[in-house]
Amino acid sequence: MRYGAWAALLIGSLAHLGVIAATQQPQASTQEGVQPQGNANRSAAERAAATRTFLGLGATPDRAAAARGAPLFARICGFCHGQTARGATGPSLITSDRVLEDDHGEHLSVFLRKGSPDKGMPAFAAMEDKQLTDIAEFLHLQVEEVANRGTYQVLNIVVGNAAKGKIYVETRCMSCHNEKDFAHLASRVRSPEQLQRYWVWPARDGKITADVKTPDGTISGRLEGISDFRVTVVDAAGATRTIDRKPGIDVQIHDSLAAHQKLVKTLANGDMHDVTAYLETLK
């Protein structure tokens, strides 16, 4: 749930102000699943911090200390607990009670000095305090990178076959598009993930128009909003008109993205990966 925090902020303000946000919907949020639509317009650090607050995660790990603790952990602990503390011959420490009850090494240091010899966990009595708290911070950072979904990053999503993707584009897209539409496409977006999102489902804002037939004539323009009870269009002169959908009012909607909506419903993952790989070559 990378956008959970603002998701809630936004929903809150929506409910309060009655603003309709077309694009900034939340993504997966605890208990409430993956949400329709998402939009990354926060920095990674902001997103991580907001998600941390929203989830009520504990103390923020000290990244500098964790960086010092990493080689220590790898050398002393990694053999049993794994390099990222997710377990090897010894248990995973990500969900360890001892790790989770600790904030900044105040409890863990005491434990590490004594160890748990009966369970095969040696005592590290000779280590300096700072080394022990650095190891503790390293563990807290491992927990952070699991529990705080605001820190998640996609991996290298370019996994498809560009040559096959080129064929797909040439055979499936050119009845609506021309080469110019695709020129330098990859350099117009920030990341392959954005590229993939953008070509499958381009921004829809302003691409839907409507003709509203009323007894007094037809009002046509950009569709701004529609419900069972109201329709709002902005006409060519820029005037916003909201019409109650009473009997006798007929609304015709023209969605220039209808073909993409169909694509979303039918696109095979392999084709999506291939086209993204091809478009990624169009810098």
Added chain:
Amino acid sequence: MKLAAGLCVAVVGASLAASPDRPAVSVNPGDIEKPPVTSWPTFNGDYTGQRFSSLTQISPGNLNQLAVQWVYRITDVGAQRGAPVPIVKCTPLLASGVLYFTIPDHVWALDPRTGKQLWRYDWVDHGGHLIGQRGVAIWNSTLFFLTPDNWLIALDANTGKELWKKNYADARKQYFSTAAPLVVRNHVIVGVGGDAMDMPGFLDSFDPETGDLQWTWWSTPRKGDPALKTWPNEAASEHGGGMTWMPGTYDPGLNLLYWPTGNTNPVFAGQGRPGANLWAESIVALDADTGKLKWYFQVSPHDTHDFDNTTAPILFDRAVEEKPRKLVAQAARNGFFITLDRVTGKHLVVRPYVPLDYSSGLSAEGEPIPIPDKDPSVGGSINIVNASNWPAPAYSPKSGLFYVNAVEGKAIYYLTDNSDKPSGYGGTGAGIGHAVRVLKAIDPLTGNIVWEHAYPNLSEPSTTTGPSILTTASNLVISGDDQKDLVIFAADSGKILWHHELNANESGGIITYQLDGKQYIVFGAGDSLYALSLAP
């Protein structure tokens, strides 16, 4: 949390619920077994989960007189972690003429005639997630409330005074609570949430008088249990999720609880947990006195899409091939509509109620078989968004139809952790394309969609505040769109009969009851609680 605590001084007992002209609040747990008329004494109104009312005063013929009688707006709580204004996501209770409602960390008692506050209870949490609060439960004169940091609080229902409290889960392990407890006889059944950290789900039963723990049921199997074969090892099972964050339903005759269990952990990254992963994402039937598992039906075996199976399992009795049957039905978040025999757990109907293409068929037990290619992947994989969520569905014994506000839409799911030991979520999902909210009336004996209504909307439906449903014997289905309209449909045909624009989307459960001979409809929308009845 700190902000909220700073802004609101704990004010208890502005005035007492009981006064010379107001009888003391008391609800005999046996009364919850009866269909609600002059009260709404439990989360779903009664134990069936039907959210059906026999009241007919408000009917298609007089909806033009239906009007807002009062609005209680929360003005003095302030921002809560993650939400600048509070959102009422609870189902209110009406007991002995007192109306109770909640948001995270706060309980109100109101006079239902005027909407005036009788008392308020404030909790200062130390951690936990404030995403929602579904309401309180009542046992005689004791009210039960769950806090974000997993305290079961017993309150005097007349005064709001704290009687005792009990902590049942550790917020540092990312357990948090949003549920309404369920009172069954001499049990307070408490579920828990929290899937950030690969913790096991559980259900606790407490003594309503003393707060003593009576039993615990774990959502995943432990050593020696044959169900462990659905996990690669004990450690994976012990960290396999299956939270219990929505109230279940209950059959007093069979003395069985029907509890929906939440998503499997790690959430999107399933490669570390090959197998079906019982009893996450199931409907489980538990003995209410012992917590022992009687049967289970796993709705999403080996889920990798956060199909968190927490939508209400609704109980109803119908004749099937001329034989009376006790049934349970659910419009699951994974897009399948399920009807089971609630004595045995055997399936009658398992059919998609939204378009989906991630399943290759059903197992011999009737459980959907997922297609591995639809799992989240590094390059991205398209699948459906949750087809339903926590907002309440309903069932009308009058129309024989099951009502759910579904969402038809798609998302790209990415695997962000492709290691052999993923942890936490291990992936993300982001909606793609236009998603539509569709109210569906489903025949629960066939899974056929009898009617449906797609709410027109340019924006994407939010599932964080989706509208709940109430249905009545006067052929009403009461719900709402995502554009602040409360909407009433004809239960048999889906025709829109009436609508009213609110200040926010309907955001909690809708209840109805008769008070002083007058039928009320009460629900939360944004930061306000609304009460409607017919204008005199």
